[in-house]
Amino acid sequence: MTLFSRSLSSLKYSNQAFKTAITFRYLQNFEQRNPQVRTINIFTSLHKSSEVQSLPDKEKTQKKGSILKKSFITWKSVLVTGVGCTALLMYMYYLQERKEKETERERRRQLGKAAIGGKFELVDCNGKTWKSEDFFGQWVLIYFGFTHCPDICPDELEKLTQIVNTLETQYNTKVQPIFISVDPDRDTPEIVGKYVKEFSDKILGLTGNKEQVAKVCKAYRVYYSNGPKDQDSDYIVDHTIIIYLVDPDGMFVDYYGLTHNAEQVVNSVNINKYKYDNLKKDNWIPSVSLKSPLPT
């Protein structure tokens, strides 16, 4: 016990000694360092003043004169430099934009590999078969639902109608809205056709047999599951509530959930369309390629 306390006290002492040693050393260091810093400061200012003073008077005046006489800053040079800089800046801006476009293209290329979206084959109320390829060349908004849906599907379809109408009237953008049923057991093509007509004539109502619906839902990663049947053998289908945006190349671009209102979706569609149109536009200024072209 005593041994322990003794060792403890010695530890304390040593600790204290260590601290004082550090402070001392620090002070010493500081004293050593301080004049050094000061000398540097003095040195620079002295150096400057001594340089000027040390120069012979004749040389000094000569130097001053040469600076004034040979000054190359004239209005002309300013103008030339200004124009040169502006041109350079503009070219840099152009290059940057081009690079951004390329990055965007590359991103799109990789998005194409993302596993959302894909081929499908469904039927409309007139018995016409629609393939995913049939929608190439137009923007498409797809919503999945079922006709016996109590509240969410009707709300979302109202929203979809509003989005499509706003885009058409205010932004002159035509988008094809599609409703795909996730309830192939009850929703025949005729029923789906009748259902979507209640919202808008523009909406294309599609359905199919179990396999066809399963295929499109798998492609768009839509979950759907029939709930328990009640006494009237009525049931609610639990399903993913998402509106998908597909571009004219048939590629999935964006998706909107319940929390997105019509205005937000309209804005997003506009942005995506702008981006898409920009990418499709050809470059009109020939430029030197700084980078090796991206693999296509």
Add this chain to the structure above:
Amino acid sequence: MSFPSKEDRIRCWSHRDEYWKCLDDGKTEVECKKFREQYEKFCPALWVKHFDRKREYLKFKEQLEQGGYVPEEQNAT
């Protein structure tokens, strides 16, 4: 088996909203019985179940947003 038409839906929703309003006014379920009857008459049975659950969920959500988590013993009363 056809789906409830737009008119059916709107009728169902408005009766549901009347019943919910009655409950929101602080009346008991017994007092709102006649609204409940109308609501059940105009909505498919499954929708009634769905909306009842939805109301419970909305109430719960509201409670959470206003007062944070409510301990269970308070919920039970």
